[in-house]
Amino acid sequence: MDFEKKILCIGAGYVGGPTMAVIANKCPQYKVTIVDINPERIAQWNSDDLPIYEPGLAQVVKEARGRNLFFSTEIDKGIRESEIIFVSVNTPTKTFGAGAGMAADLQYWDKTARQIREHSTSDKIIVEKSTLPVRTAQAMERILTVDDNGIRFDVLSNPEFLAEGTAIKDLENPDRVLIGSRETRSGLKAREELVEIYANWIPRERIITSNIWSSELSKLVANAFLAQRISSINSVSAICEKTGADVTEVARAIGMDSRVGDRFLNASVGFGGSCFKKDILNLVYLCRNYDLEEVAKYWEGVVKINDYQKERFVLNMLNTMFNTLAGKKVCILGFAFKADTGDTRESPAIFIANRLAEENAELVITDPNALKNAIKDLDGIDGKVSFEEDPYKAADGCDAIAVMTEWDVYKGLDFERIYQSMTKPAFIFDGRNILDHQKLYHIGFNVFPIGKPALTHFEAE
Ligand SMILES: NC(=O)c1ccc[n+]([C@@H]2O[C@H](COP(=O)([O-])OP(=O)(O)OC[C@H]3O[C@@H](n4cnc5c(N)ncnc54)[C@H](O)[C@@H]3O)[C@@H](O)[C@H]2O)c1
Numbered sequence: 433m434d435f436e437k438k439i440l441c442i443g444a445g446y447v448g449g450p451t452m453a454v455i456a457n458k459c460p461q462y463k464v465t466i467v468d469i470n471p472e473r474i475a476q477w478n479s480d481d482l483p484i485y486e487p488g489l490a491q492v493v494k495e496a497r498g499r500n501l502f503f504s505t506e507i508d509k510g511i512r513e514s515e516i517i518f519v520s521v522n523t524p525t526k527t528f529g530a531g532a533g534m535a536a537d538l539q540y541w542d543k544t545a546r547q548i549r550e551h552s553t554s555d556k557i558i559v560e561k562s563t564l565p566v567r568t569a570q571a572m573e574r575i576l577t578v579d580d581n582g583i584r585f586d587v588l589s590n591p592e593f594l595a596e597g598t599a600i601k602d603l604e605n606p607d608r609v610l611i612g613s614r615e616t617r618s619g620l621k622a623r624e625e626l627v628e629i630y631a632n633w634i635p636r637e638r639i640i641t642s643n644i645w646s647s648e649l650s651k652l653v654a655n656a657f658l659a660q661r662i663s664s665i666n667s668v669s670a671i672c673e674k675t676g677a678d679v680t681e682v683a684r685a686i687g688m689d690s691r692v693g694d695r696f697l698n699a700s701v702g703f704g705g706s707c708f709k710k711d712i713l714n715l716v717y718l719c720r721n722y723d724l725e726e727v728a729k730y731w732e733g734v735v736k737i738n739d740y741q742k743e744r745f746v747l748n749m750l751n752t753m754f755n756t757l758a759g760k761k762v763c764i765l766g767f768a769f770k771a772d773t774g775d776t777r778e779s780p781a782i783f784i785a786n787r788l789a790e791e792n793a794e795l796v797i798t799d800p801n802a803l804k805n806a807i808k809d810l811d812g813i814d815g816k817v818s819f820e821e822d823p824y825k826a827a828d829g830c831d832a833i834a835v836m837t838e839w840d841v842y843k844g845l846d847f848e849r850i851y852q853s854m855t856k857p858a859f860i861f862d863g864r865n866i867l868d869h870q871k872l873y874h875i876g877f878n879v880f881p882i883g884k885p886a887l888t889h890f891e892a893e
Pocket of ligand 1: 473522595
C-alpha cells in the first residue's frame with residue numbers, strides 16, 4: 433500500500449510508544465514506524481505483553497499494528513525511509529561530570545542526531561518530542577548540518593504533555609498541542625506539515641504554534657508549575673498537621689476561587705515520576721547557566737519541599753510507632769508513582785522503602801501493576817523485603833500500612849478483614865488521603881492522614 437507520509441519515531445518508551453500508536457490509529461494513511469536500540473522492548477511492543485501499562489493502549493496498538501504501525505530495531509533503515517522523524521529518546525538527569533544531579537544528560541539525544549545525519553539521503557523534518565533544555569534545537573541543527581551535503585533538516589519542537597495513567601485519553605483529546613519552529617520560510621512550512629498531522633483528529637484552535645525556544649521552555653515550565661502546585665499544598669499540609677486545620681478543607685476553600693482552580697491540590701506523600709524532578713532541575717540548571725540565581729533558587733524550592741515531605745512521612749511513622757521500627761513489619765500499599773501506571777520511576781515509595789529499611793523495618797510491597805518494576809528498584813536494598821500481589825496477604829501480620837499509590841482498588845478493600853490479620857496496635861499512614869479515615873478509626877486502626885488531625889486510640893498526653 434502507498435502511504436501518504438512515512439513517519440519514524442526514535443525511542444519506543446512511555447512517550448514514543450503511546451504517541452505514535454495514537455497517530456497511527458487516527459491516521460491510517462500514514463506509515464508510522466517506531467524504532468529503539470533495545471531489542472527486548474521492541475519484541476514486547478510486537479507481542480501481547482506490551483512493555484508499559486496504560487489504560488486503552490493495548491486496544492489502540494492492536495488496531496494499528498501491522499496495518500500502518502510497525503515496531504522495529506532497524507533504526508538506519510527507518511531514517512532513510514521517512515520524511516518526518518520524531519525523537520523521543522530518554523533525557524535523564526546527568527549522573528556524572530559537570531552538572532551532575534541537575535543538568536539533562538543529552539548523550540542519547542546527541543547520538544541520535546548523528547545517526548540521523550549519517551543515514552539521511554533526503555530532506556527531513558526532525559521533531560523534538562523528548563523534553564530538552566532550551567536551545568537544544570540549535571545544537572541539533574549544528575550536528576545535522578555539519579556535512580553540507582545538500583540535505584535540508586528542519587528541526588521542530590513538539591513537547592509532549594501527556595500524563596502517564598491517562599496517556600491515551602490525553603493524546604486523543606489533548607488540552608493543546610504545541611509546535612515550535614524557526615520563523616524562517618522553511619521552518620514555518622515544516623511547522624505547517626506537523627500541524628496537518630495533528631489536525632487529522634485535533635481541532636485547529638487547540639494546535640498552537642510558537643517560536644522554537646518558547647516551545648522548548650514551555651515544557652519545562654509546564655512541569656515546574658504542576659509540581660509547584662503539589663509542593664505548595666504539601667507545604668500547607670505540614671502547617672495543617674501542627675494547627676488542627678484540615679488540608680482537604682483548605683484545598684477546597686482555595687480551589688473554588690476560579691483564579692486558582694481545584695486541580696492538583698491533593699496533598700500527598702510527594703510527587704514522583706520520571707519528569708517533574710528532572711525537568712525542574714533542568715530548569716534550575718539552565719537558570720544558573722544564565723546567572724539567574726534567585727530564579728534558580730525559587731524553582732529548586734519545589735524539589736526541596738518534595739524531599740521534605742517524603743522525609744517527614746518517614747519521621748512521622750517512626751515517631752508514632754514509639755520511635756522504633758526495628759523488626760516491625762510494614763505493608764507498602766502501592767508502589768507505582770501514581771495510579772493507573774506500572775511506572776515506578778522516582779516513585780516516593782522507593783525513597784520510603786529505603787528509609788524504612790534503614791530503620792530495620794521488614795517490608796512487604798504490593799501493587800496491582802508495578803511489582804516487576806518494584807523488584808528491580810529494590811534490588812540490593814539492605815533489609816528484609818518481600819513482594820506480594822494480593823493486598824490482603826501483604827498486610828497479614830503487619831504492624832503498619834503505608835499507602836503510597838492512589839489505586840482505586842485500595843479504596844474498596846475490606847479493612848475489617850485486614851485489621852483482624854494485623855499485629856496490634858495497627859497503624860495506617862495514608863500517604864494519598866484516599867481512605868475513609870473515620871471508618872478505619874472505628875475499625876480500630878490508628879490513622880495518620882496527610883495534613884489532617886491523626887485519629888488514634890491512645891490516650892492524650
Ligand atoms: N514519561 C512521560 O510521562 C513523559 C511525558 C512527557 C515527556 N517525556 C519526555 O520524553 C522523553 C522520553 O521519555 P520516556 O518516558 O518515553 O523514556 P523511556 O526511557 O521510557 O524511553 C526512551 C527510549 O529511548 C530509547 N533510546 C535511547 N537512545 C536511543 C537511540 N540512540 N536510538 C534508539 N532508541 C534509543 C531507549 O531504549 C528507550 O526505550 C524524555 O525526554 C522525557 O522527559 C516523558
